[in-house]
Amino acid sequence: MISRQTISSLAAILLLIAGVAGWASTAPRATAQNLDMNKIFRCGTVDKDTCAKARTLILDNCTSCHVFVPIVLQQFDEAGWQGLFDRHKDRIPQLDADQVKLMRSYLAANFNPQNSPPELPPELLKQWTSY
Numbered sequence: 001m002i003s004r005q006t007i008s009s010l011a012a013i014l015l016l017i018a019g020v021a022g023w024a025s026t027a028p029r030a031t032a033q034n035l036d037m038n039k040i041f042r043c044g045t046v047d048k049d050t051c052a053k054a055r056t057l058i059l060d061n062c063t064s065c066h067v068f069v070p071i072v073l074q075q076f077d078e079a080g081w082q083g084l085f086d087r088h089k090d091r092i093p094q095l096d097a098d099q100v101k102l103m104r105s106y107l108a109a110n111f112n113p114q115n116s117p118p119e120l121p122p123e124l125l126k127q128w129t130s131y
Helices: 004-026 048-064 069-073 078-091 097-110
Strands: none
Touching: 069 097, 078 097
């Protein structure tokens, strides 16, 4: 038989969970449906086919370790992006040299000091921690 104290404790836990769930459901958040990834991962002067290939490589490989926010907010020149890929080389062994070059060229053309970073919802900006 379950004691009254156990039932009371379980009830308190359920109320706490319900309260947290209720708060979480009303908290503002960005959803994939609200994001225009073509606007965020812009093509600029890069042709659409190259742009699509590079974005797919980035989203399929880089976001397995972190959100895309630091990728689009970091405004590196070609040397800066090269340094980033050099530091990540051991983490992306599945990519060949041509794929890495495509990604680096795309990022250098679109996310550099001459271009403003894309606008992101405040909820996503909170996801970025510097490393």
